[in-house]
Amino acid sequence: MNWLVLLLSVMFIPAIIIVTRNVLSRFKIWTPKRVFTFIGVYIGVGVISFIGLAIMSDNHTKILSEEKVRQVQEEYVEMQTFVENNDLEKINPDYLKKQRSYVLPTNELTVYIDEKSYSTKVYVTWRDDPESNEILADSYLFPHIVSGIDVSSEVPLIGSTFDDSALYVKEDGIELKYYSLYSKIQILDNYYENHYINIWPKSSSNFNSLVGQQMLHLNVPKHINIIDNSGLISYLYN
Structure with a gap:
């Protein structure tokens, strides 16, 4: 699109030169040299603006x-x-951001999930391992997209901390501020408007959607008793 604007600008340059020369030549202060100097500066500013x-x-x-x-x-x-x-x-293994393990001092794990952890899911799977109290914890961060903008790099990984026989899960809140720039050229108004609508229909549910999720997967020996104070844990069975 930028190249189209540049092409049209180049096409208008000869017309601008002729009209400007004819109009300004009527004034004595505007000699041909000054006219072409003015036009040269004008074109130079346009090129610099385009590059910028x-x-x-x-x-x-x-x-x-x-x-x-x-x-x-x-x-x-x-x-x-x-x-x-x-x-x-x-x-997809690209979404697995952190792996760690923790050995419980007892056979009981109490999980506290912060009520403001809106986009975090906690899943528990079981394994046969009667001689171990080791908890395997995997943290996943999936793409976060807001109004068509990928903000995944700005989203902090969910906080999950083991302390004695407890696990604390908390999602750190973030505030995102962004500005959308919609370039508009009057002579190309219809083209821009159609181009915009074809790419992102204003009624598009995808454009207005919020996509994003984190997941904490806990792999736990079957003999471990889990106390879920939030009721937000999902248990997976083979």
Whole structure:
């Protein structure tokens, strides 16, 4: 799109030169040399502005295509199927951000989940290991997309801390502020408007959607008793 604007600008330059020269030549202070100097400065400023716009565009976050957002949503559906079928090993390993283990001093684990951990799911799977009190904890961070913008890099990993025979789960809240820039050129108004609508229909549910989730998977020996004070834990069985 930027190249189209540049091409049209170049096409208008000869007309601008002719009209400006004819108009300003009527005034004695505007000699041909001064006219062409003025036009040269004008064109130079335009070129510099165009280069600056191109550089700034590369440094700003770009909105994902509707197709990409749809792919992420479909991946969430697939991921949920893996979880429900206890096939967590099929989840994309890129989303596994942290692995650790903890040995309980007792046969009982009390889990406290902060009530403001809205996007975090906690799942428990069991294993036959009667001689061990070791808890295996895997933390997953899935893509977070707000209004078509991927903000995953800004989302902190869920906090989960073992302390004696307790596990504390808390999702750190974040505040995101962003500005959307919609360039508009009057002579290309219809083109811009149609181009915008084709990419992101204003009624698009994908564009206005909020996508994002974290998951904490606990693999626990079967003899461990879990006390869930929040009622938010989901238990998976083979």
